[in-house]
Amino acid sequence: MTAFFIFIKVEKSIIITAGGIGKRMGGSLPKQFLPINNKPLLFYTIECFYEYDQQIEILLTLPEDWRLYWQELCTEYQFTIPHQVISGGKERYHSIQLALKHSTGKYVGVHDGVRPFVSKQTIERCFESAINHGSGVPVLPVKESLRKITDDKLSVSVERSQFRSVQTPQVFERSILVNAYERPFHDAITDDASLVEENGITISLVEGNEENIKITTPLDLAFGEWILSQKEI
Numbered sequence: 001m002t003a004f005f006i007f008i009k010v011e012k013s014i015i016i017t018a019g020g021i022g023k024r025m026g027g028s029l030p031k032q033f034l035p036i037n038n039k040p041l042l043f044y045t046i047e048c049f050y051e052y053d054q055q056i057e058i059l060l061t062l063p064e065d066w067r068l069y070w071q072e073l074c075t076e077y078q079f080t081i082p083h084q085v086i087s088g089g090k091e092r093y094h095s096i097q098l099a100l101k102h103s104t105g106k107y108v109g110v111h112d113g114v115r116p117f118v119s120k121q122t123i124e125r126c127f128e129s130a131i132n133h134g135s136g137v138p139v140l141p142v143k144e145s146l147r148k149i150t151d152d153k154l155s156v157s158v159e160r161s162q163f164r165s166v167q168t169p170q171v172f173e174r175s176i177l178v179n180a181y182e183r184p185f186h187d188a189i190t191d192d193a194s195l196v197e198e199n200g201i202t203i204s205l206v207e208g209n210e211e212n213i214k215i216t217t218p219l220d221l222a223f224g225e226w227i228l229s230q231k232e233i
Contacts, residue, residue, distance in 0.1 A: 032113045037229075045115065114212055118169065138207065138209075144223055213227075
C-alpha cells in the first residue's frame with residue numbers, strides 16, 4: 001500500500017537552540033536540562049512559545065548524545081507539547097542551518113533554549129516586526145556605564161545611550177534567514193541578526209523584557225528561581 005503524507009504549511013516557526021554543555025554552570029548536566037522549581041529549564045522555554053501560539057511550529061536542536069535523555073525527561077514529566085527534535089551540528093550556526101531545512105513557517109524565529117522567561121509581548125513584537133519589516137530583534141537599553149578598550153590597551157568612556165543589549169527570539173521573514181545561512185560559517189558570527197546584516201539587510205529592533213535572561217551561571221539559575229517565585233505570588 002502506498003502511503004500519502006499531507007504537509008501543512010504553518011505561518012510561524014521557532015527554532016529553539018539547546019546545544020550547550022554548561023561549562024560555566026560547573027556541573028555535568030547541560031544547563032538546558034537543569035531543574036528550576038523541580039522542572040527542567042527547557043520545558044519553560046518551550047511553554048513560552050506554545051502559550052503564545054498553540055499553532056506555532058517548534059523545532060528543538062539538541063546534541064545527538066542527549067536526545068535519549070530528553071525523551072526520558074518528556075516521559076517522566078509527561079511533557080506533551082508538540083515539537084520536533086533536530087540533532088545539532090558542530091556550532092550553533094550549523095544547528096540552525098539544519099533546523100531551517102525542517103521548518104515550514106513563512107516567518108522563522110531563533111531562540112536560546114536557556115532563555116525560559118521571554119514574555120508573550122516580546123514574542124508578539126518580534127513576529128509583528130518580522131511581518132511588517134522583515135525582521136524583529138528584541139533589545140533593552142544598557143544600564144551600566146561602558147568603557148571601550150583601545151588598541152593601546154587603554155580605555156575610553158562611551159555613551160551608553162547609543163548601545164542596546166540583544167536578546168532572542170530573533171525573528172525573520174523566512175527567505176531572509178535562509179539566505180543568511182547560505183553564507184559560510186566564521187567565528188565572528190555572534191547571533192542571527194549579525195549574520196543577516198552581512199547580507200546587507202537592515203535589522204528592525206523591538207523592545208525586549210527584563211526577565212528574558214540567558215541562564216548560564218549558578219547566579220542566573222538562582223535569579224530564575226526568584227522570577228518564578230514572583231509569578232506565583
